[in-house]
Amino acid sequence: MHELVAEIHPLWERYVPSGVAPPSVSEIEARLEPLSSDAAIEVMTALAADDLVWSNHVLMNREIAHHTVTRIVTCLGPGATWWTNREGNSWDPVTACTFDGVVAGSNGELFAILLQVGED
Known part of the structure; x- marks a missing residue:
């Protein structure tokens, strides 16, 4: 994740x-x-579908987002571990941007990271 954050900086x-x-x-x-795998699906769906900065701006159809992230979680399997910077309704920053949200998971061999950043 650090390499991705450094790359987008x-x-x-x-x-x-x-x-x-x-x-x-x-x-x-x-x-x-x-995060549990079910919570990872929920948070990744929101990150893929909804803009962190502009709540009324849709990034992706929610049903398609849910289907896509469910496939990702299924591919990594039940032994995968999942992490997020979301705490309740707020986000602890992992980038230098004003807004960022991340979910990362790995099964020890494969990994997936969904990162959304934004400024207002």
């Missing part, structure tokens, strides 16, 4: 305060909470 630098670096591996790790 230059694309969003113009929106973040000057000199702000992407969070370190340990900072990202500290902001992640474990």
Whole structure:
């Protein structure tokens, strides 16, 4: 996940305060909470379908998003572990952007990461 955050950072630098670096591996790790596979489906569906910044803006049809993320969770299998930066109705930042949401999962061999970032 750190590599993905570091890779997108230059694309969003113009929106973040000057000199702000992407969070370190340990900072990202500290902001992640474990999820069940059912909760991972729920949170990933919301991240794929709904814009974090503009609540009335639809990114993707919710039914298609749900079907897609259910397939991802099924592919990783019941032994996969899932993590998110969502805590209740808020998000702990894993990027230097104002808004970000992430769900990451791995079965030890394969991994999936859904990251949405945004600025208002």
